[in-house]
Amino acid sequence: MHDLIYGVGALAGWIAFTYKLNHLRQDWTNSALRAMVAAFGFSAVAFTLTVGPVYQPIDAALGVPNLAKLFIHSFMVLFSVCVLQLLAFWQYPAPQARHRARVYWAVGLVVVATMSALIAVAPIHDRSTIHFWKTHAGETLLFWYLVMFLVALSAGLLAIAYRSWHFAGLTARMPWMRRGLRLTALGAVLSFGYCACRGGYLILISADVRVEPLVDIAQPFASLGQIVFFAGLTMPGWGPKTRVDQLSAYRALEPLWSALHDAFPGIALHSAAEGDSAAVGDVNYRLYRRMVEIWDGYLALRPYLPAPAASSGPDEPAASDDAARSIIEGLRNRQEGYEPAVVPPTRPPSVRDSELEWLVDVSRSFARLKARDLDHA
Structure with a gap:
């Protein structure tokens, strides 16, 4: 079931990525479109790496067990950075949007660098496991690694939900964009359900209580949220006008x-x-x-x-x-x-x-x- 759920999310990501990449070829100078394509690409790669038959051979090829998890989590953080960058280019003048994008990327890269340092020194590289959260969340360094990942991803998703919903109110004369932005906000909220479930699991772990079903319940939120996300961000192009x-x-x-x-x-x-x-x-x-x-x-x-x-x-x-x-x-x-x-x-x-x-x-x-x-x- 794990591979099926994340496989569907990966397939949706690659479809959205291919769809918008075709638009980007026609308008390469469009900063917002570049950010959207990058966001779809990061998400598609992250979901693909989460599938067991892909994750395990990559770990074996790298020669460092569980290192692929760092790529998965880092790409999801960068996904949220790209979507925030996209919304900035939709909402603000170009210089202001570029300044905000630089801030988002600086924060995102600091988070990724800190996560990389934590996972590099964590004692988890002796054997590979597909049940990463259930196996390693209780270990001190990995606990804080996962906390940082969830906090960064949650902050990005909540900011995306708020800004998408707020911006939708300013696009009254563009019904397809308004619907798309509201659907994007819904996708962000659904994706946050993943963070809420996994965050609850970490909080209980810190109290020496293991509720492992929370790890599994989070998976559909992640995949469904991303599918709704992709639909919302591509919806403005579905309108009656080509x-x-x-x-x-x-x-x-x-x-x-x-x-x-x-x-x-x-x-x-x-x-x-x-x-x-x-x-x-x-x-x-x-x-x-x-x-x-x-x-x-x-x-x-x-x-x-x-x-x-x-x-x-x-x-x-x-x-x-x-x-x-x-x-x-x-x-x-x-x-x-x-x-x-x-x-x-x-x-x-x-x-x-x-x-x-x-x-x-x-x-x-x-x-x-x-x-x-x-x-x-």
């Missing part, structure tokens, strides 16, 4: 976004001074960000719009040509110093099925009408 469609829509929004951004630079979620926005997240996030900034620019422009357009909200869109003409006139009014009208502040609705398509149509109409105005100037 990456080609998303890139096309992202580029189509450029004329409207540029005009509103030039008029109201404050709408930028990440300023140019904070780094290259293309490095923040993948195309799902960049498209979502551009939509948010367009709506914020539209709301800032409302006091300068012609009266009928200013009185209608984004949830009551006009035809794309009419909306584009209103925006052009509003930008002209603002540039010429017209006195802005008093418009009650409102927010656009959080979700509308045709929102992206309508914005793309408006942006294309905006570009066409602006070009026509220049020709007639």
